[in-house]
Amino acid sequence: MEIRNLGKSGLKISAISYGNWLTHGSQVEEDAALACVRQALEEGITTFDTADVYANTAAESVLGRALAGERREGLEIFTKVYWPTGPGAHNDHGLSRKHIMESIDGSLSRLGTDYVDLYQAHRYDYETPLEETMEAFADVVHSGKALYIGVSEWRAEEIRAAHALARELRIPFVSNQPQYNMLWRVIESEVVPTSEELGIGQVVWSPIAQGVLTGKYKPGQDAPAGSRATDSKGGADMISRWMKDDVLERVQQLQPIADEAGLTLAQLAIAWVLHNPNVSSAIIGASRPEQVTDNVKAAGVRLEDEALRRIDEVLDPVVERDPAKTQSPRTRDFSDR
Numbered sequence: 010m011e012i013r014n015l016g017k018s019g020l021k022i023s024a025i026s027y028g029n030w031l032t033h034g035s036q037v038e039e040d041a042a043l044a045c046v047r048q049a050l051e052e053g054i055t056t057f058d059t060a061d062v063y064a065n066t067a068a069e070s071v072l073g074r075a076l077a078g079e080r081r082e083g084l085e086i087f088t089k090v091y092w093p094t095g096p097g098a099h100n101d102h103g104l105s106r107k108h109i110m111e112s113i114d115g116s117l118s119r120l121g122t123d124y125v126d127l128y129q130a131h132r133y134d135y136e137t138p139l140e141e142t143m144e145a146f147a148d149v150v151h152s153g154k155a156l157y158i159g160v161s162e163w164r165a166e167e168i169r170a171a172h173a174l175a176r177e178l179r180i181p182f183v184s185n186q187p188q189y190n191m192l193w194r195v196i197e198s199e200v201v202p203t204s205e206e207l208g209i210g211q212v213v214w215s216p217i218a219q220g221v222l223t224g225k226y227k228p229g230q231d232a233p234a235g236s237r238a239t240d241s242k243g244g245a246d247m248i249s250r251w252m253k254d255d256v257l258e259r260v261q262q263l264q265p266i267a268d269e270a271g272l273t274l275a276q277l278a279i280a281w282v283l284h285n286p287n288v289s290s291a292i293i294g295a296s297r298p299e300q301v302t303d304n305v306k307a308a309g310v311r312l313e314d315e316a317l318r319r320i321d322e323v324l325d326p327v328v329e330r331d332p333a334k335t336q337s338p339r340t341r342d343f344s345d346r
């Protein structure tokens with residue numbers, strides 16, 4: 010397993026991290042989830058990402074049980090706060106001081122640890138002053154409940170403003186967690202240059218575009234039974250933007266490039282993400298241990314310039330690059346969700 014620094018911080022993490030969004034506590038039975046975590050550990054993954062909202066806190070509990078007994082100092086455990094948890098009452102979400110201080114304690118209890126290595130703001134909260142949010146994060150860090158802070162899906166100007174406050178408050182703001190893959194490159198024009206300037210690293214989710222970049226979805230054919238595209242609990246909605254024949258046809262055209270590199274399409278996609286020097290880690294998920302084994306083979310792979318050029322040539326017409334696509338809800342009224 011390749012090990013990288015998280016941004017310009019001294020924290021070292023595995024280039025491939027394991028995440029349990031849409032799997033633990035929902036799509037995947039606990040025995041299978043535990044087997045996937047054990048396989049991740051066996052493959053050298055030390056970095057595990059979750060969030061309190063995943064399966065309405067159940068995913069954190071599953072991960073905590075899966076990591077019980079492991080040497081804590083040898084792990085990097087990340088979690089997040091923002092989205093509704095519990096019954097979803099008016100203070101059960103957002104980045105207010107109240108919600109952050111209550112949420113970190115709940116996350117630590119479920120994860121079975123005294124601290125998390127990285128505590129992340131899962132979206133930007135337009136209903137809470139940024140100063141209030143950052144001061145609450147500072148108290149979390151200064152109390153020893155989190156070692157570093159980060160954000161997820163924040164715009165460049167939001168990252169810059171938070172970083173300035175973090176410097177004043179003397180807390181290490183080290184990461185952003187955006188969606189990033191061959192098809193979704195919205196961070197490249199603004200977020201990445203800003204992050205490079207500030208020393209912030211990307212811990213990216215969906216490196217294989219919810220499975221689309223594995224090539225298993227064929228144009229003009231029904232989605233395979235049991236796949237993400239058939240999941241009625243949220244997976245099908247997330248993947249729908251790419252379930253179009255023009256996208257799927259172009260993904261199939263990547264197969265010769267993967268073959269020449271000696272990689273599967275999934276490995277090619279993950280290696281492509283890790284080729285970006287601002288990416289510290291790519292998060293993979295899994296419902297079966299063999300998926301973990303397959304994906305980790307992308308760690309340390311160096312793609313030739315010609316392969317990168319051909320990937321761009323094939324996918325360019327269907328790539329999303331608009332930085333405005335990085336969005337957080339303008340309101341915390343989630344009653345219609």
